[in-house]
Amino acid sequence: MQQLFHNAGAEKFIFTNKSNEIQVKSLSLREKISAYYLKNMKIALIGYGKMGHMIEQIALERGHEIVSIIDIDNRGDFASEAFRSADVAIEFTTPQTAYDNYLQAFAAGVKVVSGSTGWIPEHGEEVRRLCREEGHTLFWSSNFSLGVAIFGAVNRYLARIMSGFPAYDVKMEEVHHVHKLDAPSGTAITLAEDLIHAIGRKDKWVKGTFTAPDGTVSGTEACATNELRIDSVRRGEVPGIHSVVYDSEADSITITHDAHNRKGFALGAVLAAEYTATHEGLLTMDDLFQF
Numbered sequence: 001m002q003q004l005f006h007n008a009g010a011e012k013f014i015f016t017n018k019s020n021e022i023q024v025k026s027l028s029l030r031e032k033i034s035a036y037y038l039k040n041m042k043i044a045l046i047g048y049g050k051m052g053h054m055i056e057q058i059a060l061e062r063g064h065e066i067v068s069i070i071d072i073d074n075r076g077d078f079a080s081e082a083f084r085s086a087d088v089a090i091e092f093t094t095p096q097t098a099y100d101n102y103l104q105a106f107a108a109g110v111k112v113v114s115g116s117t118g119w120i121p122e123h124g125e126e127v128r129r130l131c132r133e134e135g136h137t138l139f140w141s142s143n144f145s146l147g148v149a150i151f152g153a154v155n156r157y158l159a160r161i162m163s164g165f166p167a168y169d170v171k172m173e174e175v176h177h178v179h180k181l182d183a184p185s186g187t188a189i190t191l192a193e194d195l196i197h198a199i200g201r202k203d204k205w206v207k208g209t210f211t212a213p214d215g216t217v218s219g220t221e222a223c224a225t226n227e228l229r230i231d232s233v234r235r236g237e238v239p240g241i242h243s244v245v246y247d248s249e250a251d252s253i254t255i256t257h258d259a260h261n262r263k264g265f266a267l268g269a270v271l272a273a274e275y276t277a278t279h280e281g282l283l284t285m286d287d288l289f290q291f
C-alpha cells in the first residue's frame with residue numbers, strides 16, 4: 001500500500017492546510033524553495049538513465065556536486081569512499097532493483113531519495129520497518145513534480161465532493177512512453193488510493209485495459225461497482241499523463257495532469273534531496289508540500 005508512506009505531522013513548507021481548502025501562504029514558491037536551498041551538497045546517483053541524467057543536470061545547476069554515479073555495471077562502488085561521502089543518494093532505477101539499492105545505500109550509511117516505482121507490494125513493509133525501527137532515511141514518492149502534488153490535492157478534494165453523487169462512476173487512465181516497465185504507474189496507484197480513501201463506493205483499484213505500443217488492447221473494461229479501474233496506455237515517448245474521469249448518463253467530469261517533460265520530476269527529486277540532507281526517517285511529498 002502506498003498510503004503506508006503518508007507521513008502526518010511532519011514539518012511543512014510552501015503550502016498549508018486550512019479547513020480542507022488549498023491555501024498558498026503569502027511567501028512565494030520561489031522564496032520558499034530558496035529557503036531550503038542547501039549549497040554544495042554531495043549527491044550520489046543510483047541509476048543513470050533518463051531520470052539520472054536529468055537529475056544530474058539540475059543538481060549541478062543548483063550548485064551541488066555529483067560524487068558518485070552507480071549504474072548497472074559498477075555496483076561495487078557502493079563500498080567506495082566517494083559513495084560513502086555523499087550527503088544523499090538519489091535512486092531512479094527499476095521496480096526489480098530499487099529495494100536492493102536501498103539496502104546497499106543504508107549499509108554504506110547514506111540517506112536515499114527514490115522515485116523508482118513498482119517495488120512497494122513486495123518490499124514496502126520491510127522498508128518502512130527499516131526506516132521506523134532501524135534509523136535509516138528514505139524519501140520516496142511515486143511522482144516528484146509540483147504539478148502532481150497539486151493534482152493530488154485536487155483529486156482528493158474532488159473525490160470528497162463526488163462521494164455524495166453516486167450517479168457518477170469513476171475510472172482512471174495513465175499514458176506513458178513505451179519503455180515503462182510497470183503498469184499501472186506508481187502515480188496512478190497513489191491517486192487511486194487517495195480517491196478510494198475519500199469515496200465510499202470504491203474499495204479497491206483493479207487493472208483495466210492495457211494498450212500496447214502497437215495499439216493491441218488486452219485486459220478488460222469490466223469491473224465490479226466497488227472497483228476503481230485503471231487503464232494503461234504505452235505510446236511513443238509520452239513522459240506521463242494521468243486522468244481521473246467521473247461519468248454519469250448526463251455528463252462527465254475529467255481532471256488531467258500532463259507532464260511536458262521530465263524536468264518537474266527531476267527538480268522535485270533534487271528539492272527532496274536538499275530536504276532529506278537535514279531530516280531523518282521515512283519522508284514523503286507531504287513533507288515538502290502540504291495542501
Ligand SMILES: NC(=O)C1=CN([C@@H]2O[C@H](COP(=O)(O)OP(=O)(O)OC[C@H]3O[C@@H](n4cnc5c(N)ncnc54)[C@H](OP(=O)(O)O)[C@@H]3O)[C@@H](O)[C@H]2O)C=CC1
Nearest residue numbers: 047048049050051071072093097115116117142143144265
Ligand atoms: N517518482 C517520479 O517522479 C518518477 C519516477 N520514475 C521511475 O523511476 C524509475 C527510472 O525511470 P527512468 O530513469 O525513466 O528509467 P531508465 O530505464 O531510463 O533508467 C534506469 C537506469 O537504471 C539502471 N539500472 C538498472 N538496474 C540497476 C541497478 N541494479 N543498479 C543501478 N542502476 C540500475 C539502468 O541501466 P540499464 O539501462 O543499463 O539497464 C538505467 O540506466 C522507474 O521506476 C520510473 O517509473 C520516473 C520518472 C519520474
Ligand SMILES: O=C(O)C1=N[C@H](C(=O)O)C[C@H](O)C1
Nearest residue numbers: 117142143180185186187240
Ligand atoms: O516511468 C516513468 O516515466 C514515470 N514513472 C512514474 C510513475 O510510475 O508514476 C512517474 C511519472 O509518471 C513518470
